[in-house]
Amino acid sequence: MRLSVQDLSVRYGSRKALDGIRLDARGGEVLALIGPNGSGKSSFLRAVAGLQRHGGTVSLQGATREAIGFLPQDNGARAALTVLETVLLGRRRALGWRVPEAELARAGEVLRRLGIAALAGRLLGELSGGQRQMVFLAQVLAAEPAVLLLDEPTSALDIRHALALLTLLRDLTRQRDLVTVVAIHDLNAAARFADRIALLREGRLLAAGTPRTVLTEEAIARAYRVDAHVHEAPDGHIAVSPCRALDEAG
Numbered sequence: 215m216r217l218s219v220q221d222l223s224v225r226y227g228s229r230k231a232l233d234g235i236r237l238d239a240r241g242g243e244v245l246a247l248i249g250p251n252g253s254g255k256s257s258f259l260r261a262v263a264g265l266q267r268h269g270g271t272v273s274l275q276g277a278t279r280e281a282i283g284f285l286p287q288d289n290g291a292r293a294a295l296t297v298l299e300t301v302l303l304g305r306r307r308a309l310g311w312r313v314p315e316a317e318l319a320r321a322g323e324v325l326r327r328l329g330i331a332a333l334a335g336r337l338l339g340e341l342s343g344g345q346r347q348m349v350f351l352a353q354v355l356a357a358e359p360a361v362l363l364l365d366e367p368t369s370a371l372d373i374r375h376a377l378a379l380l381t382l383l384r385d386l387t388r389q390r391d392l393v394t395v396v397a398i399h400d401l402n403a404a405a406r407f408a409d410r411i412a413l414l415r416e417g418r419l420l421a422a423g424t425p426r427t428v429l430t431e432e433a434i435a436r437a438y439r440v441d442a443h444v445h446e447a448p449d450g451h452i453a454v455s456p457c458r459a460l461d462e463a464g
């Protein structure tokens with residue numbers, strides 16, 4: 215399984231949101247997409263998902279476009295559906311007029327793995343923002359995609375749920391040889407859970423590689439205009455401590 219992106223560009227009217235992006239993502243690896251607000255992460259994911267007009271080519275080896283699971287950044291859906299029904303919608307291609315026991319069990323298992331089985335009967339509109347974020351991830355996972363494109367899946371989650379979710383994503387990616395691309399602002403989470411990181415700024419790819427090679431103090435200063443201290447945590451992961459915002463121009 216492999217995702218290859220060549221010379222990807224996205225425009226909104228006269229504004230270039232992405233320009234000449236060349237990036238590969240391999241099966242079994244988590245690729246984190248990082249970069250400042252407005253750097254093009256969502257545009258990249260939407261283009262790869264086939265939801266955004268773009269230039270350049272996106273090719274998938276070992277899977278079809280139907281095998282893509284996409285979690286958008288904002289899912290404002292408040293439909294009068296229960297959590298279980300929402301997750302089952304992720305299986306709509308496999309469902310007829312009746313929901314087989316096996317499908318119910320599968321949906322229940324996804325909810326259990328995300329630690330939200332107790333929410334199964336609750337209405338979507340009556341959940342907290344973080345709970346809803348996990349339900350929509352459960353919906354994406356229930357479809358058993360070969361390619362996972364997730365736009366800030368932990369943005370509304372507390373540290374425990376964020377850790378659990380990222381651990382699950384990494385495990386599923388390895389076990390099922392998925393291509394997983396996650397846009398994320400938390401650089402420490404990216405360093406800990408991603409096999410590779412791609413750093414965007416103003417629609418261009420500044421760096422791509424292992425967390426250790428991409429998350430340097432120089433690259434963070436260049437991309438974010440932030441003075442940060444990068445060090446090795448006791449468990450061997452790279453850790454980033456932002457210290458000071460630099461002058462915009464500098």
Ligand SMILES: Nc1ncnc2c1ncn2[C@@H]1O[C@H](COP(=O)(O)OP(=O)(O)OP(=O)(O)O)[C@@H](O)[C@H]1O
Nearest residue numbers: 226229231249250251252253254255256257258287
């Ligand atoms: N629908 C749109 N119409 C016009 N411009 C857009 C649209 N969507 C995004 N943009 C612009 O394209 C650029 C890239 O936006 P994008 O949402 O891809 O960035 P991002 O890295 O995901 O940002 P964030 O971290 O804030 O979510 C930004 O300058 C943004 O203002």
